[in-house]
Amino acid sequence: MIGKIHTDPLIVVPRPELKSHWQKCCSTSPQDAVGKRWSRQNSKLRRESEEALLLAFARDMGQTNGSMQAAITRFQLIWAIILALPSFALSQMNEGIPVTDQLVLAKCGTCHAADEHGNMPRISWARSTPEGWEDALKRMIRASRVTLTPPEARAIVNYLSGTHGLAPEETKPLMYYAERRIHDEAGMASDGVLDTCTKCHSLARALSWRRSEGEWKQVVAEHESRYRLKPNEEAVAFLQKAAPLHSPEWAAWNAKTKKAELTGRWLVTAHVVGRGKFYGEMNVQPGSNDGEFFTRVVLKSVNDGATVFRTGHVVVYAGYAWRGRSQGSGSASASPEDLASEARETMWISPDGSQAEGRWFWGQYQEFGFDVKMQRASSGPALLVVDPPALKTGSQANRIRLIGDHFPAEATPTDLVAGPGVSVRRIISSTPREIVAEVDVAADATPGRRDVALRTATLQSAVALYDRVDYVKVTPDSSMAAFGDQAYPRGFQQYEAIGYQRGADGKLHTADDVDLGPVDVNWSIEVFYEVDSSKRELVGKVSPAGFFTPASENPNVNYDVWVVATAKNNKNKDGNPLVGKGYLVVTIPTYTFNGRKYIRELDRWIEDGSDTR
Amino acid sequence: MRNLNNTLLAFLATAALAIGHHGLAAFDQTTKINLKGTVTEFHFVNPHCVVEFEVKDAKGQVQKWQGEMTSPAHLKGWTATSLEPGNVVTVTGYRAKSGATYLWILKLSSSNGTELKSFTGD
Numbered sequence: 001m002i003g004k005i006h007t008d009p010l011i012v013v014p015r016p017e018l019k020s021h022w023q024k025c026c027s028t029s030p031q032d033a034v035g036k037r038w039s040r041q042n043s044k045l046r047r048e049s050e051e052a053l054l055l056a057f058a059r060d061m062g063q064t065n066g067s068m069q070a071a072i073t074r075f076q077l078i079w080a081i082i083l084a085l086p087s088f089a090l091s092q093m094n095e096g097i098p099v100t101d102q103l104v105l106a107k108c109g110t111c112h113a114a115d116e117h118g119n120m121p122r123i124s125w126a127r128s129t130p131e132g133w134e135d136a137l138k139r140m141i142r143a144s145r146v147t148l149t150p151p152e153a154r155a156i157v158n159y160l161s162g163t164h165g166l167a168p169e170e171t172k173p174l175m176y177y178a179e180r181r182i183h184d185e186a187g188m189a190s191d192g193v194l195d196t197c198t199k200c201h202s203l204a205r206a207l208s209w210r211r212s213e214g215e216w217k218q219v220v221a222e223h224e225s226r227y228r229l230k231p232n233e234e235a236v237a238f239l240q241k242a243a244p245l246h247s248p249e250w251a252a253w254n255a256k257t258k259k260a261e262l263t264g265r266w267l268v269t270a271h272v273v274g275r276g277k278f279y280g281e282m283n284v285q286p287g288s289n290d291g292e293f294f295t296r297v298v299l300k301s302v303n304d305g306a307t308v309f310r311t312g313h314v315v316v317y318a319g320y321a322w323r324g325r326s327q328g329s330g331s332a333s334a335s336p337e338d339l340a341s342e343a344r345e346t347m348w349i350s351p352d353g354s355q356a357e358g359r360w361f362w363g364q365y366q367e368f369g370f371d372v373k374m375q376r377a378s379s380g381p382a383l384l385v386v387d388p389p390a391l392k393t394g395s396q397a398n399r400i401r402l403i404g405d406h407f408p409a410e411a412t413p414t415d416l417v418a419g420p421g422v423s424v425r426r427i428i429s430s431t432p433r434e435i436v437a438e439v440d441v442a443a444d445a446t447p448g449r450r451d452v453a454l455r456t457a458t459l460q461s462a463v464a465l466y467d468r469v470d471y472v473k474v475t476p477d478s479s480m481a482a483f484g485d486q487a488y489p490r491g492f493q494q495y496e497a498i499g500y501q502r503g504a505d506g507k508l509h510t511a512d513d514v515d516l517g518p519v520d521v522n523w524s525i526e527v528f529y530e531v532d533s534s535k536r537e538l539v540g541k542v543s544p545a546g547f548f549t550p551a552s553e554n555p556n557v558n559y560d561v562w563v564v565a566t567a568k569n570n571k572n573k574d575g576n577p578l579v580g581k582g583y584l585v586v587t588i589p590t591y592t593f594n595g596r597k598y599i600r601e602l603d604r605w606i607e608d609g610s611d612t613r
Numbered sequence: 614m615r616n617l618n619n620t621l622l623a624f625l626a627t628a629a630l631a632i633g634h635h636g637l638a639a640f641d642q643t644t645k646i647n648l649k650g651t652v653t654e655f656h657f658v659n660p661h662c663v664v665e666f667e668v669k670d671a672k673g674q675v676q677k678w679q680g681e682m683t684s685p686a687h688l689k690g691w692t693a694t695s696l697e698p699g700n701v702v703t704v705t706g707y708r709a710k711s712g713a714t715y716l717w718i719l720k721l722s723s724s725n726g727t728e729l730k731s732f733t734g735d
Binding site: 184509528585 | 639654656657658659660661663679681685686693694697709710711712713715
């Protein structure tokens, strides 16, 4: 079942059952013709580049018709440059990235025969993330009957992600794709490009690849042919410009060692939708191979003190791409949102190796997860969390908790600074990990987010000052859940109600609005187009904690639903409770059209069948 | 994910539900209705933007209506504040077949100048 392959975790830490996927294709079929075709393609590209230079020169001649001498001088200059640096100039346009790994040369070389420079057709003119190379490898296994053992597959992905990978700066804007987050890509490209690409996959899937101009042309042409799409020169031009093979970022990153050294103690903060903030620490130990690590993390809930222990195994690709798998201690309960559930971990490690952030996720549609930030522990003080996250102006004797590491032994009120209008009355308690203080907030204190500092440790935007909660926002404001059937478990959705205050512009629902953190609400649902509430039972239920569970019966119909949060303690100017709404689509698990079956995958439908691309 | 034909593509949900996920089957497309009311809430969200507004009927009773539109990406130039509580809107659209006070908005004009001149997307 290809849908299962598609959504299976990255091969970094495979489960035993994945083995069959990798070994199910058993015979190789040399495809010399393919290699020859690509050799011709690259020759053609080189010719095109040369022609482009000559055409540019011809245009130059035309524009300087009135001054032949100047043109001749320019002609001579251009030719001097071309003649002096022919290999450099042209290679900058066409230079491939040689492959030196013997396993890649052996396993891929049958079809992608390396030239005298070590360049393998297609492979040397592309770069991608671990997920991108994994997809490519799976495609080769399915379509070209490549035979690989799981360790070989892992080694190939590891090598290509390192030598033909993306720089950290190139990957960061696309992390939502690897982290399996639903993300609005509006504005990332023109409507024409978005319409073309996102009918089948996210734009991030395309931008996870960097290719030469010729490769992008070829990829788009293949899509046009395979999926019967209209020719789209705009998409080609966009991808050539937005995702080139060679970039300054990659050149800089590639010049580095690209070896991750993560061993040691890390401070962790995390957020789980519906559960609030967590804090704790992770101990990282070296694994059995370079770039592999074992992890042990302890996280504690800021809200209720509940503790989560997890152990994991991580592979770091290209020196910064953390891909792992972890499991909570003890056995996870039957509850799908159990924080002890086995999870995939995807994180981005900062280029200096001092911080990491990402998501640890699980669920049929990866709908559950920790949003994680980590920083290396040092010998100095570090401030991780301030709780509560918002204080009302004009309030007295607020108790706030500062959670962190290596706090001073005897903190005093003067050690704690939260800006004008916030005065620290006293320190109630103080330990190296937690300080409880009592603070007053002046009535005329300026609302908004502000930093909190404890001596040399500063937490940016740690606390918000507000005069009133102006509105309640349900997050996620746009979401999906799924009915289940015999083959596919249900997809759930957890919600949170966040209070907001208007920002400095005085308007609601604008970018400067201030997030005040979760507010207490009552949850309910409303089904679109309903004339009474009879359909709600067919759709599902939302718990008092904001957890939506689809009905156990699959009605074979999609429902649009409002998930409604009604504030318990916050009212509008008319004295009515504040109400927030999130748009939920409760969808069927599979979809059949023209005899083909499609399954839901995160936020789109993919065909469920053998893929012989 | 292969051999997707163009017909099917029109039905596929896309990144962030950016393209409409359902057709107009839930609405009576044989008759257009016109309404004038006051905005109480505007949801600039995927997969469909929704405006909630109140309409006074002939007896002076207030009815709560919801009007669906296309996705944010297809409402060119619109933002989350294009419609605000208190704006008076005039809308034309197809009412929900269920009889509920829902409609699919084909045209909209607001007292703050915001306009949806014609149906776009689905």
